[in-house]
Amino acid sequence: MKKVLFIDRDGTIITEPEDEQVDSFEKLEFIPGVISALSKICHELDYELVMVTNQDGLGTVAFPEEAFRPVHNKMLQILQGEGISFSAVLIDDTLECENAPTRKPGTAMLARYLSDGVDLSQSFVIGDRLTDIGLAMNLGCQAVYFSNEESPDALFNTTNWKEIYNYLHAIPRKATVVRVTSETSVTVELNLDGTGENRISTGLGFFNHMLEQVAKHGQMDLSINVKGDLSIDEHHTVEDVALCLGEALWKALGMKKGIERFGFMLPMDDSLAQVAIDLGGRAGLVWNV
Numbered sequence: 001m002k003k004v005l006f007i008d009r010d011g012t013i014i015t016e017p018e019d020e021q022v023d024s025f026e027k028l029e030f031i032p033g034v035i036s037a038l039s040k041i042c043h044e045l046d047y048e049l050v051m052v053t054n055q056d057g058l059g060t061v062a063f064p065e066e067a068f069r070p071v072h073n074k075m076l077q078i079l080q081g082e083g084i085s086f087s088a089v090l091i092d093d094t095l096e097c098e099n100a101p102t103r104k105p106g107t108a109m110l111a112r113y114l115s116d117g118v119d120l121s122q123s124f125v126i127g128d129r130l131t132d133i134g135l136a137m138n139l140g141c142q143a144v145y146f147s148n149e150e151s152p153d154a155l156f157n158t159t160n161w162k163e164i165y166n167y168l169h170a171i172p173r174k175a176t177v178v179r180v181t182s183e184t185s186v187t188v189e190l191n192l193d194g195t196g197e198n199r200i201s202t203g204l205g206f207f208n209h210m211l212e213q214v215a216k217h218g219q220m221d222l223s224i225n226v227k228g229d230l231s232i233d234e235h236h237t238v239e240d241v242a243l244c245l246g247e248a249l250w251k252a253l254g255m256k257k258g259i260e261r262f263g264f265m266l267p268m269d270d271s272l273a274q275v276a277i278d279l280g281g282r283a284g285l286v287w288n289v
Contacts, residue, residue, distance in 0.1 A: 001119040002048050003254075005041070006110070006135065007086075008127030009053035012146045013038075014075060016128075020056070023067035028075060037161035038084045045168055046254035050113070051089045052125075052135070054104050058093035105134030113139070122171075124155075126164065175251035177244045183236040184228040190248040194221025202226040202237055211241070 010016040015029045022028060041047060057063045076089070090109040094100040101108035104127075113120070125136035128146040133153050136143035144164055145154035158164060172193040179186045198215035200208045203226060215222035224245070228237035253259065266273040 001117055003046060003119050004050055004113060004123040004141075005047045006050050006052050006113075006123070006125045006139070006141070008104075008125075008129070008132050008146070009051055011128035012126060012132075013051075013079075021063055021068075022071055023063065025071055025074065028071050030075075030078075031159075031161065033161040035079065035082050035084070037165040038079065039082045040165050041168060042084050044257055046257055047123075047168070049084070049086045050110075051086045052104060052109065052127075053090070054092050054094075054131070056093075056095050058091065104129075104131040105138055107135065107138050110139065124168075173252040173254065175248040177248045177251070179240055179244050181236075181240065183232075184226060184240040186228075186240045186244045187223075187225045188241070188244040188248045189221075189223040190245070190252050191221035192249075192252045195219060197221045199223045199225075202241060203228060203230050204234060204237060207238060207241075211245075214245075 007013065010020070010022060011031075013031060013034055014022060015031060016022070017027045038049070042049065055063070055068065058068055059065050076086070079085075092100065092103045092109060094103050096103070100106065107114065113123075120139055120141045123139070123141040124144055125132050125139065125141060126144045126146060127133070127135070130151065133143045133145060133151050137153060143151070143154045144167075145151045145157040146159060147157050148159055150157050156167070172191050174189075174191045176190075177186075177188045194215075196216045196219050198212050198221065200211045200215075200222070202208055202211070202224060211222070211224060214220075224241060226237055226241060228234075228240070230237060265275075
């Protein structure tokens with residue numbers, strides 16, 4: 001499932017003027033560090049970006065569209081020039097007194113993200129107002145309060161985009177897979193950003209040892225617990241562990257941003273071992289020896 005960063009605009013990406021209307025190019029000013037941080041997030045991390053902003057009275061005489069759109073579009077153009085793209089830009093133009101369901105902290109504009117295809121528990125709202133914190137609570141995701149003040153409902157508060165990037169970058173890539181058949185019951189818990197800790201119990205001593213080496217040398221935390229029909233045959237246990245471990249790797253890697261091809265060679269006195277791991281998602285391996 002995809003993860004989303006729901007990001008506020010004024011006061012979070014660009015500075016908010018005293019009149020709270022960015023309606024001229026003279027008022028367009030980016031928050032320090034936001035472009036470099038968002039660029040790294042887009043290129044290195046596995047998040048979809050969605051902009052969510054309240055623009056009070058947009059389209060009225062006091063805040064005409066023709067004054068707002070050129071500046072807004074220029075902002076998006078600058079961000080896109082640095083590889084920062086938003087899959088959606090959601091703007092509510094109502095006034096606070098209208099109490100519209102589309103206005104933050106309401107979620108009416110975000111109905112499409114309340115589906116099974118989005119992992120809201122691993123998604124974030126980033127914004128400078130308490131309405132952004134409220135939006136996060138209503139969505140069921142986490143909140144980063146872009147403010148010098150604190151909020152008990154926010155994960156943390158900061159006005160430094162580098163801190164936000166560092167936090168997101170440090171979140172471990174984890175996955176849990178459970179597979180139950182008439183032959184085996186397998187539970188795999190994987191943390192790709194671990195230290196090599198492992199708890200392996202398959203009922204097969206040598207298989208346990210080999211799986212422990214995967215965790216140790218891959219510097220990943222790995223827990224595998226299996227109850228299999230070893231009295232009948234061992235291959236059911238081996239096959240189902242392979243299926244679950246492969247699925248866990250696939251889930252933990254997400255969109256596979258930042259990973260590279262891997263090859264390993266081990267020359268020994270009496271043998272030469274070569275290993276290649278393909279994480280490209282191909283259906284099969286063709287190997288001409």
